[in-house]
Amino acid sequence: MTRAPAGSGRNPEAAGRELLSLFQGAGISALLLDAGLVLRCFTPAAATTMSLRPDDLGRPVTDLPPALAGEPLANQARSVLEHRQVIQDEVQAPDGRWFLRRILPHRTPRNRVDGVIVTLTDITGTKCAAEAALAQMKALAATLEARVAERTRELGALAGALSLAED
Numbered sequence: 481m482t483r484a485p486a487g488s489g490r491n492p493e494a495a496g497r498e499l500l501s502l503f504q505g506a507g508i509s510a511l512l513l514d515a516g517l518v519l520r521c522f523t524p525a526a527a528t529t530m531s532l533r534p535d536d537l538g539r540p541v542t543d544l545p546p547a548l549a550g551e552p553l554a555n556q557a558r559s560v561l562e563h564r565q566v567i568q569d570e571v572q573a574p575d576g577r578w579f580l581r582r583i584l585p586h587r588t589p590r591n592r593v594d595g596v597i598v599t600l601t602d603i604t605g606t607k608c609a610a611e612a613a614l615a616q617m618k619a620l621a622a623t624l625e626a627r628v629a630e631r632t633r634e635l636g637a638l639a640g641a642l643s644l645a646e647d
Contacts, residue, residue, distance in 0.1 A: 509579070509600035512586060517541045517557055520595065529573065529600050548573055548581070548600075556583050557596045564593060570603065578607040 503510065503523040511522035511530070518540050522532050530547040542554045550571035560567055566584040573579065579600040586595040 509602075511598045512595060513541055513557055513598065514595040515561060515593070517554055519544070526598075526600065529579070548579065550581070553581075553583070553598065557598070560585055560596050561593065570607070571600075577602060577604045579603060 503525075507525045508523055509525040509529045511526045511532070512520040514520050518538060519532070519536055521537065522530070526532060531545070532547075536544060541557065546552065548571040550569055556567045556569075559565075560583045564585050566582060568580060568582045571579050571581045580603045582599045582601075584597050584599075585593040586597045588594050
């Protein structure tokens, strides 16, 4: 993220308000878990997607009901903390929407990992378009196979007729 130049008169509280406004306006679903997998903060969009409430702050993620189908968030968060590698997968919400879930290490300004950041990007439209394209490809392949079989039969009949004509 681009920041204002040092000495620009911006205080941390104002920067925090602007950052919150940015997340709210962009509809970004994100949450922060500390190294103990305790929920530290979340965006309004994440509250909707994952059915989170303000009183969930400070609770271990393992105590929250799973809001998305797929590998449990706690398992993947532990893996990210252990291996320091980003994990991404596709998960589905009970309402049928699909999300790309990315879990990445949260680093302090001194580059120490002290938790994980989880982001959720709605990919429902992309997923539906891909499934429609796959269905269309399968239909086209079936049509092509039927046409090839029909032409093969026609060629067989013509070859037989040609053979008889030559005799």
